[in-house]
Amino acid sequence: MFQDRKKAGERLAALLQERGIRGDIVLAVPRGGLPVGRAVADALGLPLDIVVARKMGAPGNPELAVGAVASDGSVWRNESLIRQLGVDEAYLEEARRREAANAREKFDRYRGGRPDPDLKGRTVLIVDDGVATGATTVACIRQAYSRGAARVVLAVPVAPPESVRRLEGEADEVVAVETPEWFMAVGQFYAEFGQVSDEEAMRYLTPGKDLPGGPEEGS
Template structure:
């Protein structure tokens, strides 16, 4: 299946996202980007919607002996998503999962603190929060981030991504008040195929987008 749209880079994708959000009448109080790839998009969205930009961080929990295979993910506050089907197919048990959950949550907290550079975590009370990333594949880290927001006192949560497979996006709609996804291709190999420039974003580059 031919790709229906390819974005020049993450900034352009963010600009398209911002336009769609504005057309839908979504007035964000806060934009939360998922590092690292979400920051270029988050900056474009935050600027267009005239909202502050911050981060929300989660870490993937990998299977024993196969850290790239996600059996779950955990956010900086410990909010977790478990992939029960993946867990059953691996050698992981509850003890392993909980050990990894604690370790990865600590890593996510450290990353969030480093990105904020001493700033406190933003107040979410009754706010409309837009979560931005450069795309969704399985959506493991996104789910953990959304779990964190579900456990908060945020007023409304919107997930905004340029691209994701239909199944993943449909599942994520149950985790949010609204999902804005520009492309839902039936043929999906990976997020990078929908960008002409999908070069890796360094921590330093990502943190620079948070400077105002």
Template sequence: MADPRRFSDRAEAGARLGAALRDRGVDADVVLAIPRGGLPLGRAVADALDAPLDIVVAQKIGAPGNPEYAIGAVASDGTVWRNEEAFSRTGSDEDYFEREREREAENARGKVEQYRGDRPAPDLTGKRVVVVDDGVATGSTVRACLRMLADRDAERIVLAVPVGPPRTVDELSAMADDVVCLLTPSGFMGVGQFYERFDQVSDEEAMSYLELDE
């Protein structure tokens, strides 16, 4: 019997997320997945909601000497979110943050070009948008994405993730019109602990989920 507190893989997490969104009566004009790990779930959610799938991209800004520890994130259009507590605690300074912001914004733009190719970005004006990722920990990249989308005149933005710690999910609820999160465990150590299989998703695999809409 499947463990309801875990997901077998991203495909199952996406299917459960899509069913939860349908049950809540969430409608979508477009589903935006965060590459790479969000795209397998985004495909399942887009199919469940009968909506096209596209991407929204942000890159983490790592701390000096510890690139895996996020002190912020920047979206592909340069929109930035900064974790002021982490920024202060890691001894970062404004010059370092600005250099990394510019570098990671360029990386984010490159990823958008790689994934989207010649296809134009979807016009979100007046649209109902569902943003999907495979889970949140600090939620840094999701925060930068939501901040960018807030300026795109969408009618409604719903964040949908399978799992995240209660504090992060609560904070993200202030940045979206609604947040759908299937699991909010208090003993949260990392997203991967809630998946039986949590392999890294390659760019090639991630892009294959978008090709189904072409």
């Protein structure tokens, strides 16, 4: 479906332009969302920054999300799963504190201690390389609102229809280039989907700085 994250970002930007969706800032989700976000920000002439959230894993099963928390403490809880598993509040609060601290550390490390971007009254485009369950995505959306965003648009190359429907209840608008019914993982829709390192991801925050696959490598 997509050659790589950069090409996916270009197609996403074209769809946003086709729909007349305008924004004031692009917030990409590290790490894989930054190549996509860079392409979108460049095409739309917008500044690029980041939004970070972490999954709150279930007891004994850290890959199963009972919730997610953003770097500012904005939280989403999967209440039905919490009840089903009988997860107590003490566990949830400890997980919230721990993962919020981890998210904040990553946020600060990527941005080098620069002041948080001002989102008050602005239209924010949250961009990732795709959405599967959308647990951490919800926390990212809620963080944007908690920081004063007037409008939040989630924009991704690919997401399953059920996740799009659920996220439409969180954001003002959800834009996805492709919404395949058969969905196992985001990576299955990319020809090239290698892991993005922290060092590479951080370079995307500086426009034109020796980006992989950018003009500097192709010239």
